[in-house]
Amino acid sequence: MNFLAHLYLSEDHPKVMVGNFIGDFVRGRNLTEQFEADVARGIELHRAIDEFTDTHPIVKKSKDRLRPEYRHYSPVIVDIFYDHFLAADWKNYHPVKLEDYTQFAYQTIMQFDDILPERVKYLLPFMTKGNWLLQYATIEGIHRALSGMANRTPYESKMEMASEDLRKDYSLYKKEFTEFFGELQTHSHEWLQNN
Numbered sequence: 001m002n003f004l005a006h007l008y009l010s011e012d013h014p015k016v017m018v019g020n021f022i023g024d025f026v027r028g029r030n031l032t033e034q035f036e037a038d039v040a041r042g043i044e045l046h047r048a049i050d051e052f053t054d055t056h057p058i059v060k061k062s063k064d065r066l067r068p069e070y071r072h073y074s075p076v077i078v079d080i081f082y083d084h085f086l087a088a089d090w091k092n093y094h095p096v097k098l099e100d101y102t103q104f105a106y107q108t109i110m111q112f113d114d115i116l117p118e119r120v121k122y123l124l125p126f127m128t129k130g131n132w133l134l135q136y137a138t139i140e141g142i143h144r145a146l147s148g149m150a151n152r153t154p155y156e157s158k159m160e161m162a163s164e165d166l167r168k169d170y171s172l173y174k175k176e177f178t179e180f181f182g183e184l185q186t187h188s189h190e191w192l193q194n195n
Helices: 003-008 014-025 037-054 057-088 098-110 118-130 139-152 159-168 170-194
Strands: none
Touching: 003 014, 003 037, 003 057, 014 037, 014 098, 014 118, 037 057, 037 170, 057 139, 057 159, 057 170, 098 118, 139 159, 159 170
């Protein structure tokens, strides 16, 4: 669900960006049989990012703070919170303004329409129309994203309330994100260099 981070960590390589973006929607290990090499590499990068994130002690702290209220939805909420901090502090991470970067990202993904999984093709028009990646920069945008996800979950998730938790412990989540994301950037960069 942390679409912005996955795109950003692809280091502006278009095919890697596409693979990294669709990573949650692709199953199986035989990626090079399904996709060209750099798209497959992006999917593999997506999985490496998820594994690093899911096992990181700082991320665990963020998730544990939310777990009593949101149970197994807490990792999804933390993903969205962390995308918020990346978007809100974008100028510290990328030389291109977020407004311009989001348009570049959408256009890049749409160029590969013929390989996008059906669920991505369904999702993308909503994402581009609402410019979700840009909206992540505000708490109101995060609230809309979490409310939309809450409406799509089969069980009561209460995710629509989570933006209040972000407001309440904003500096704490921001500190955790900043410490973690520096390590994730290094991990992703090294992964790309070695693969």
